[in-house]
Structures are given as C-alpha cells and as structure tokens.
Amino acid sequence: xxxxxxxxxxxxxxxxxxxxxxxxxxxxxxxxxxxxxxxxxxxxxxxxxxxxxxxxxxxxxxxxxxxxxxxxxxxxxxxxxxxxxxxxxxxxxxxxxxxxxxxxxxxxxxxxxxxxxxxxxxxxxxxxxxxxxxxxxxxxxxxxxxxxxxxxxxxxxxxxxxxxxxxxxxxxxxxxxxxxxxxxxxxxxxxxxxxxxxxxxxxxxxxxxxxxxxxxxxxxxxxxxxxxxxxxxxxxxxxxxxxxxxxxxxxxxxxxxxxxxxxxxxxxxxxxxxxxxxxxxxxxxxxxxxxxxxxxxxxxxxxxxxxx
Numbered sequence: 001x002x003x004x005x006x007x008x009x010x011x012x013x014x015x016x017x018x019x020x021x022x023x024x025x026x027x028x029x030x031x032x033x034x035x036x037x038x039x040x041x042x043x044x045x046x047x048x049x050x051x052x053x054x055x056x057x058x059x060x061x062x063x064x065x066x067x068x069x070x071x072x073x074x075x076x077x078x079x080x081x082x083x084x085x086x087x088x089x090x091x092x093x094x095x096x097x098x099x100x101x102x103x104x105x106x107x108x109x110x111x112x113x114x115x116x117x118x119x120x121x122x123x124x125x126x127x128x129x130x131x132x133x134x135x136x137x138x139x140x141x142x143x144x145x146x147x148x149x150x151x152x153x154x155x156x157x158x159x160x161x162x163x164x165x166x167x168x169x170x171x172x173x174x175x176x177x178x179x180x181x182x183x184x185x186x187x188x189x190x191x192x193x194x195x196x197x198x199x200x201x202x203x204x205x206x207x208x209x210x211x212x213x214x215x216x217x218x219x220x221x222x223x224x225x226x227x228x229x230x231x232x233x234x235x236x237x238x239x240x241x242x243x244x245x246x247x248x249x250x251x252x253x254x255x256x257x258x259x260x261x262x263x264x265x266x267x268x269x270x271x272x273x274x275x276x277x278x279x280x281x282x283x284x285x286x287x288x289x290x291x292x293x294x295x296x297x298x299x300x301x302x303x304x305x306x307x308x
Contacts, residue, residue: 002189007032012043012155014179020166021173021189031171035162042158045073046150048096055148059096063144068137077132077139080153083265084127087281090269092127092241096147112230118244125241156219156264159183163260176260181267183217183260198254198291209291217260221267222252240272247272249295256289256305266290275300 005028006019018035022028047053058067080093129142141148150157155178162176163183173186175194184194193214197207221238229235235246253271257263266288270278275292282290282302292300 003028004189005029005032007036009036011036011039012047012158012178014155016179017175017177018162019175019177020171021186022171031166031169034169035166035176038162038165039158042154042161045070046076046154046157048147048149055150058139058141059147062141062146066131066133066136066138066140069139071137074132074134074137074139076150076153076157077130077148079261080150080265081127081130081132083153083262083269086285087266087269087273089127089242090240090272091152091265092125093148093150093152094125094127094130094141094146095152095239095241096149112245122242122244125244152268153261153265155179155181156183156217156259156261159217159260159264178260178264181217181219181260181264183263184213185215187214211256213256215258217257217263219255219257219260219263219267220252221255221271238268238271250275251293251295251297253278253293254291258287262288 002021002023003025004019004021005025006017008015008017010016016039018032020028020031022031044050044053046055048055048059050056054067054069054073058069061067077093080091083091084093124143124146129146130148131140131142132138133140159176159178159181160183163174163185166174166176167185173188175182175184182196184196187193193212195210195212196218198209198211198220233248235248238247239245240247250271253267255263255267255270257266266282270282270290270292273281275294278290278292279300279302282288289302289305291305294300
C-alpha cells in the first residue's frame, strides 16, 4: 500500500521537509537520505559562510581577476543573469554589497540606515558587471567590493535538484519543501492531487485559498515572517536592489511555475516591482503564474489563475 513518508530537516539555514510516496519505509528513507545529501552538497557549493566556497572565491577576487568555477555554478550564474534581464534588474545576485550591515531584521533596528552610505554601496550592485567567460569557465566581478550571493535562487535550485534526483531513483510522487518554496510531482498516496494553501499574510497559519497542483513548484515571498517596524511603517526583509531599501506595499507574492528555481527567483522581483508591471511581465511568460496581495489586502492574480 502506498504511503507518504516525510522528514523535516534543517538545510541551507532553512526548515526543509522532504516527502516521498512509497510502499516501503526503508526504501523511502534511503531516497530521502540521498535528497538531503544532494541539498547539503549544493549548500557547500553556494554558501558564503565558508571561506573556501567557490562563491567566496569569486567575491574575494572582485576587481582583481576571473575565477574558474564548476560548470554547475557557472550555469546557475548564467541563468541568474537571464532572470535579471527579464526582471529589469529587480532580481540581482550582486546584491551582496548591501547586505546585513545595513539591514538587520532582528527587531532591534530603531531607524533607517544612512541613505548616503547605501547609495555608495549601491554602485556595486549591478548584474551587468558579472562577467562570464564560457571558454575559460570563469566568473569575474568587475568592481572591487562587489559580492554575489544565491539567497534569491539557491533554495529553489536545491529543491529542483533534489526532486530530479528522487525522480531518477524512480520516486513517482513527492514534495521537496524548502521552507515554503516547494516543488511537487505525482500525486498523494490516495491518488488525489497535492493541494497547496496560499498563506493569508495576516495569519500565516491560515490559508486563504487552496489550489490543486502537480508537477508544479510554488514559491512565496512575504513580509509576514521577517520585518521591522520603524516610525509605524512596516518594512519587509526583501531589499530592492535598485534603492537598497526594503520593500513596502506588498504583503505577499506567490509564484506558480513548473520549475522551483525559477519560481524562487521570480518571487522576490515580483514583490518589489509595481504590481501592474509585475503582472504584465508574468502574463508574458509561459507557464508562470502569480498571486499578489497588497497592504490593503487586495488580491491580484495573473491571467490563468483560478482561485478557489
């Protein structure tokens, strides 16, 4: 008899949960072990917390010299740059120059950072200064002090890779959930489609809508989990790479797309862009849908979405 086997696991600094549908518990656990190993491997590759990681090597050589990297990193950066172009730079892996030093969302912040300081650092945020050389398999950050980071795409990439690994091992149904960014395939043990709840931004535990999905990834970006309130205004932990300031005005964005990496990468820019611009962009891309909730609780959705 088919059953669902789930395992929560902290990976990449996030709460992951892997679900596989199987008849055999031992086999299911072996599958889950392999998926977790794959996510750990990717974490090592992408992390900025380890001096030896390729990401740090690229950052350390900013403005100095190109760095030879694994094809996997090269291709991920190339896909990231493609998303930067599509989103007009609202997705930008070189945002590392305006990181935690300015914005620390541990509720201790009492005031906004100095805009002049931010402006200075913003000069370093520009995806067009990430130079890829396919022939030599190198990455070069043009300006000294530039930094890249995969915070906006890494979880989705890891979820996608873990899913592929499970599918290659013959797992016909499952879910890889990277703390809310999830990818699904096949169906539940009882043969029904997986259902995903879209969180109500004012009550993260209470979904306001459900959708049946399969072979579909869902990513959510919202200010209901990490934010600060300064002078009565709520700022989300999503930073606009063009201004260096946190986003306000949108409570949550949910992206639906067959690929978890793309869903993850698109959730952030959609939450930063003007809503009508974001919807226009999403409506032009095949197999990409979204639901946006603004600060007034107004719900917007792309053309092909039917909310129950």
